Amino acid sequence: MEFSSAQIAELVKKVLADMDGTESVVNSGNEVPVGVSNRHIHLNKADMETLFGAGYELTPMKDLSQPGQYACKETLTLIGPAMRPIENVRVLGPLRGKSQVEISATDSYVLKVKPPVRESGKTEGSAPVTIIGPKGIVQLKEGCIVANRHIHMSPADGAAFGVKDGDTVTVDVIGKRRTRWYDVQVRVHPDFRLEMHIDTDDANAVGIGNGAKVKVVKE
Numbered sequence: 001m002e003f004s005s006a007q008i009a010e011l012v013k014k015v016l017a018d019m020d021g022t023e024s025v026v027n028s029g030n031e032v033p034v035g036v037s038n039r040h041i042h043l044n045k046a047d048m049e050t051l052f053g054a055g056y057e058l059t060p061m062k063d064l065s066q067p068g069q070y071a072c073k074e075t076l077t078l079i080g081p082a083m084r085p086i087e088n089v090r091v092l093g094p095l096r097g098k099s100q101v102e103i104s105a106t107d108s109y110v111l112k113v114k115p116p117v118r119e120s121g122k123t124e125g126s127a128p129v130t131i132i133g134p135k136g137i138v139q140l141k142e143g144c145i146v147a148n149r150h151i152h153m154s155p156a157d158g159a160a161f162g163v164k165d166g167d168t169v170t171v172d173v174i175g176k177r178r179t180r181w182y183d184v185q186v187r188v189h190p191d192f193r194l195e196m197h198i199d200t201d202d203a204n205a206v207g208i209g210n211g212a213k214v215k216v217v218k219e
Helices: 005-020 045-052 105-111 155-161 200-206
Strands: 031-037 040-042 060-063 070-079 086-093 100-102 127-132 137-147 150-153 168-173 179-188 195-199 213-216
Touching (some): 045 127, 045 137, 086 105, 150 155
Antiparallel strands (some): 040 100, 070 086, 127 137, 150 195, 168 179, 168 213
């Protein structure tokens, strides 16, 4: 059986879509690209110096999608009550006012900690966790969370979607394992670039990865 060039092009397009776990759709003006966040650590200056030594400075390795945010070369080890370590957890920069650890629910089962689902930065009353570095140990009494699903938007994006900072929206996942996410937080700031952030558990559950597209449902 012979195939025309048009048929071959269509087959290649379908195979690539299947490999990516998403389907090709026409942008209807309500699509948002996805960024998948693996477990990571934010540090304040005092904790960084405890873990790496006085006067230490983080080493930027790769810029992240949100302007001013970057992955560092440095990694650390997490320990919880289970005493089963999770190693090579990436540090993200720049430094923050308060240290914070973001993990997935699956990670929490390994560590035997009970982190709440929270907006990044909202660490009051969150789970304790121990961070081990090459020069020292930091025992956070609180600061371990599972980050909530959220969408970063610029003010222009917010206006286009008809939402403001702190609103929640419903999101459809487009693909072979289609689902719907409710109560997705909108975060609007002049420095933000349009992107929805989910963790690895969410991404694996629906079979999508970085660069996939989801749709904000206009109800």
